[in-house]
Amino acid sequence: MSQNLSGRKAIITGAGLGIGRAIALRLAEEGCDVGLFDRDPGSVDVTAAMIRDKGRRAVIALGDASRPDDVVTGAADLVQALDGIDILVNNAGILRTAPFLETPYAIWREVFSINLDGAFLFSQSILPVMVEQKSGCVVNMASWTGKKGVPNHSAYSASKFALIGLTQSLAGEMAGHGIRVNAVCPGVIVNTRMRDLAEELNHAQGLPDVATRVQTTIPLKRAGEPQDVAGVVTFLCSDDASYMTGQSINITGGLWMS
Numbered sequence: 001m002s003q004n005l006s007g008r009k010a011i012i013t014g015a016g017l018g019i020g021r022a023i024a025l026r027l028a029e030e031g032c033d034v035g036l037f038d039r040d041p042g043s044v045d046v047t048a049a050m051i052r053d054k055g056r057r058a059v060i061a062l063g064d065a066s067r068p069d070d071v072v073t074g075a076a077d078l079v080q081a082l083d084g085i086d087i088l089v090n091n092a093g094i095l096r097t098a099p100f101l102e103t104p105y106a107i108w109r110e111v112f113s114i115n116l117d118g119a120f121l122f123s124q125s126i127l128p129v130m131v132e133q134k135s136g137c138v139v140n141m142a143s144w145t146g147k148k149g150v151p152n153h154s155a156y157s158a159s160k161f162a163l164i165g166l167t168q169s170l171a172g173e174m175a176g177h178g179i180r181v182n183a184v185c186p187g188v189i190v191n192t193r194m195r196d197l198a199e200e201l202n203h204a205q206g207l208p209d210v211a212t213r214v215q216t217t218i219p220l221k222r223a224g225e226p227q228d229v230a231g232v233v234t235f236l237c238s239d240d241a242s243y244m245t246g247q248s249i250n251i252t253g254g255l256w257m258s
């Protein structure tokens, strides 16, 4: 289904692997030129090559989404290379799990600095351009654990709750400027490095694996794929979602429903 994104310009953070790569590919398929931001040059080069194979433009900025200098420079370089910006997807994120009492402050800070500060920094860099042109769309990558606290995920879960708060706050502030701000809340998404890491941790802690969770907790009886998330993000960026802002959309196969 066409989402009418032809000619638009999109920046996706954490576009080297997993969900970010799938979003970049889908937005390119729908007609966007894309700017890719990631700290891993090898993987983001592959994403760019896949997009160019589809005949679309892909430009890259390397950097760490938690570092203000990297974001200010990277965002400006991408906007200049794309000659404008219509869509920002704040996707870069990391997962660290541990019992709360064994969570070092450094890990707490690391998770917040990427999952939350990264979205703050990119939004502050890109929104002035969108305000000036009186249009734009931001999608933040939250999680179902941003709506329900999960044991051993205190830093991750708290960072995603905060990202939903940022989404709602910004949506209210930006509506008058013609800019929509939404979030998506994926559940268990396989074929991502993050899920592979989570599986290793579950195995080490004797917790149920993905296959068991699918059968016991996911009504649609399958894990999600990065493309499932990319489809919803693409919809939110399209004119079909022009009356939606401040929303946090679950993409969980029914694992979480509120």
Ligand SMILES: NC(=O)c1ccc[n+]([C@@H]2O[C@H](COP(=O)([O-])OP(=O)(O)OC[C@H]3O[C@@H](n4cnc5c(N)ncnc54)[C@H](O)[C@@H]3O)[C@@H](O)[C@H]2O)c1
Residues within 6 Å of the ligand: 013, 014, 015, 016, 017, 018, 019, 020, 037, 038, 039, 040, 043, 063, 064, 065, 066, 091, 092, 093, 094, 095, 114, 141, 142, 143, 144, 185, 186, 187, 188, 189, 190, 191, 192, 193, 194, 195
């Ligand atoms: N995989 C899941 O089950 C799942 C579920 C819910 C939410 N999410 C969210 O989706 C987003 C993407 O996750 P994924 O599963 O695709 O992860 P992934 O680990 O497969 O890919 C993450 C990408 O982000 C990049 N990245 C990480 N930290 C960065 C930083 N500081 N600066 C720049 N780039 C950085 C990595 O290099 C990588 O290319 C994250 O925000 C994550 O919290 C994932």
